[in-house]
Amino acid sequence: MKSEKSARLQIKVEFSDQGEVPALQAYAFNRQGAALGQAPLKDGAAVIELPAEMDGQMVELILGPPTEKGQPVPTAAALRRMGGYARSTRLLLDKPVLQLKLPTYIFPHWCLCYVRGRLVKRFNLPDGSARELPVCHARVHVCEVDRIRLVIEKLPDPEILRLRDDLLHKLQLRPLPFPPIPDPGPLAGPIMTRSAARPAAAESPLPQAPASTGAETLALHAAALTAAQSAGQARRQLLGLASIIAIHLCDLTYLWGYFRVDALTTIDADSDGRFAALIFHDCADQPDLYFWVEQFQGGVWTTVYRPSIGCGTHWNYPCGSEVVINLPGAVACEEPPYDVPPGVTLFMLPYAIANAPIWGIPPGAPAAPAGWVRPDGMLDYQTGTSLGWLYNAPFGGTLNFIHDDSYFIPSSGIKYYRYAYRRLSGTPNTGAADPSWTPISASLARGYRMEYSDRLPTYQSYSVGPFTPGPHSSLFKFKPQTPPTLDTDPTTVVTREWISGNLSEVAASWNTLLAAPPLSTGNVIDDAGVFEVKIEVFDSDGNQVMPGAGSFRFLARNADGSTTRLSTAAEEAGGAYVLRVHVDNNYVSATLPQPSIGGVAASDDCGFLRYHAGDLVHVQYQAAHPNQHAVFAFGIKRGSNTLASATTLAPYVEVAAVSAPTTTTPYIKVAGSYQRDFSPAELAGTCVNAAFAASLGVYRKVTDGYQRLGPDAPALIAFALAERGVVAHP
Template structure:
């Protein structure tokens, strides 16, 4: 418990009464502050009296005659023991404290008015169970599945009732509401909650449609206003009358009585949210292996049902990271029905799907799982010359993956359509059996060597230790401790896995045990430690492919070796000890195939190895001037292109540049006519390796070009040899490289415009 401030001076007692006595005994506590906001003392209310002792003349203000106006008194329920930690008046707001006015009555005795019923009803609490599930959509090679997210940290908050806060909202804020609602000026779209998975493009790579940018598509302020108003709830004449009354109390009353109607309106003005949606955190809980959470919270028995808002964190890179925190007005569970599930879908691509039950490995098995979240079984290990769909120029798929990546936009991926190299900062994830480490298998080491350059010309190279990003690998865990108030708290810590030099070998990493309480780390069991990542699915090394001294674009071989406790390299390891994910369903393992093993025999192998292509190339592009009859259109500041330069129609050529040093990029070129809807014959999309959709690629320059007659482009804007229209050209070139989770965006974007006239 927090130490009571030692200000002992001048005894005085204050009687504390209720305007309407509560139905049950309610412990109370009082806090006394000076006029500058310094906490002088707190005391419990005993037998309806609050007594302070301020005999210590440590402040100059205490030397003068006692003046009640020099103090500020707050009274609050004491049922929550955390209230004794309060140090400031601001902290008391969350406890819904009552601030009476201290005064001397006719008998020169300090007294206060009774605690008002409008406030005291919020001090009586009832129990409510908040429960639900956190999940995410995952792809394991055979389709999408909604799976639980375990060990997520769920923050359960309550939005304080508006009828408690409404009088504390400043007048100048209240005064803005009538004009904002009766004469709205909508300039930003409404914030919406996280969409369901079928509306998130990056989760479902088979979704290929993307509306092209149209620089001519604009709306008037009146159109925006009308469209927005059409989806907002109608406010009746009585509400509008109250809002337009100019009476601030009447406006406050209208808001309180019609609060549910105002939520969609409030979504448009984020600057209102701190005033109308004050959130008090009630509990923080972790999800279990099924992704579920539950917690008993307490709400105001005689007020509304609790209004619950939830946000979620997940441990990423040893740091609790927010992965779900949507806007409060649109994502609060108003009048929450206690015990009903609140189901949350997170969409952050960094959240791993490693929840499982009874999924420990057996014996001395090691399961090499993924690069980021990309299954190692979906990385092509053999040469395969194949052209992209709809194009004819083949490229070698060796070392590439067919996995989707967050931020794919219009890039589509299908199983066994290998088009992605790796780039950025990948992490190698794998799992270790609970029998490890032991004296026989104690360390692991990742090494690499370049096998070929960017054009797949073979190069000679020897193995080098894979350099960990940040210089070392640590495995994080949390432990429990007791704070100065005697409460349990959680704190993060970590253990170094490597690199270490042991015996004859360097750059070794300790295979971590199943629990941090086990050897060699031996974290005290009394602190209840647990790993941030389970040992059966964990990050083993994080490396940076953009470091030029270590990597250049090309084909690389990564090798995993095992060592005993003395640092001796292990060879002739049983092949069945090396596991990889199944190609059709990455949740299941299989014995690593020979192509992923070093020196495999019938029953043994020396190490695990795999080929990956690394490429961090930058896309380049340009949109060129329209050619008329093979000649660039005359350039003026007006932007018009005359398609009858000599009175005779000439053909029009559109051209653009789309390149990538190693062709690992896709382009989307769009031509939009005015505000006309529908597709255009001038659109094109494909990999930058080949011609596409009628556009011819000059392989030397990377320039795509295609000819049209004016009528082809003008369409409905062309009649009897004449017509004119404005066009927008958009070019997007996206690199396909991935770090195993995110697409490595070495992209290019440009927008241009022209207008055709006779």
């Protein structure tokens, strides 16, 4: 219902020619750009309801294309960008009429553009395989960016000259040696040569340079650009190179601040991560679109994708083409891919630590597959980097535990669960009251979506804990089948649905840094080691529910990924499912002193380590971790050439190794340092004097189940060898 305190602004438009009148909508904005109201223009007239407090205030009226039903109102800047007619007027309640006489040709021919896309999350699993899952129930903000030509027109002269120089460097153009002409015409300018340009990435939104006639035109502009001596000349030629500038804009960071971005619409992605919308644009120009994405996480909207303007804009977006956006920071939608054993109705399935599946202790205790959490709490995993596979890796940081449960939980006898941890003691768990355990109590919430018959959907948050319903604390609710109804819900709600399934949600979040902080000057006791984590189930009064055929069963995953099994006696204790997690948050260290000859490492005033025939050059370094949970790589380069005989073999060496192999003689660990003696000829080769660089990288193996954790420890030195008695010129 409209407020009684409102004014009706009447807009009357008379068209001064007989041209075709496009479909128009009248929009009103205040001086700050906030939308005040809108109404369609019918038979040259429109009426917009405005707040009465706007009496005497300036109002901006814009005539533009009509919006689709349910779509947000475009911003004033977006409407002006589309070519809408804008007029400022003062609203007077005693005379709320604005009369306009306009020619039809001032309105562009507006076209509809179908924008569609898909949100995904791509990641590498610990077993080395890659997955792509949809990101559902996120909202996509579709924005339009200033055309590059508009930015070039308003750039200050110093930035124009800077852009000219940077673009010529990017194109690697070289003029032949004759003087540039003052103001090159369309066919003038020096003859150019060009080396291969950097290819665009396969999924980059940046356009490719046009071919055939367009490419010839660009070549002429580029050729003339080299001869441009003034900012005015350079500006004219840069206007013709907009498509080339777009390709390299990701590197031209100083231009980003000159681009204006206007919101066009906001779209909700569906359960498959797909989104679509219709937008208007001037038919004479393809839209330049920019997307940023939010997802409802932990009860709040969280930005999960917002790239820079230079790197994330889809220039000249081809209407109807699919935009695929990868969201590493989003929560993916994942459906249970497995079957449960026959006869099991109520169950709880410890599923994974982040992306690392939990193996448990199956019958016969077979070894865990690569990439699964092992029975000893460690992990062998593929890093997806140059390090490749890492073995016997501990966990650290914040660990997110994932579990699944029966569709029929919560039930009349099951309502809560709890995760708790303790350091491995060898004493079996005695039950929920066992005082040796510390509950994991970080707060958690589940998001849900409500659809209405009279408005756009909204997103709400449902807290699942922690609660203390009875004798035990830090209990968390199993999520009910559907989001609960609240007394405050409008009567127009037609649907309530959870945003994510159990496999896309964190069941417990354990900050291991609190239980096992790294060694430091303030913490001299090594807290790393093996911990036990247990999972328990409780009824509505907070009493523990013991697993069994008459209550519920703990399940475990099989290696095939499509079936599950009943947990074994080795996996249960005191009515809980118990697994081990090896935690080590300690840091690595790298020490790389200068090489020495005869115990003397200091170089002379010229920076050279001078040698006699028969001397030995001593190279040593330290790559360390308190518990040997790290790897390292060491290398020496002479000039730009890697010395394979002095460089450790790829991909790495375990810090626990007693030697570090090279293609010839290995480095041997002595008193904690890897070391080796070289003859000067082994390092200098055919050179009498030579310059070197030595680098050491020490890498933690610890993971949080998503990725390998830093920080790592790099070390880099430079040294030079020169024969005594030979004059060396640095």
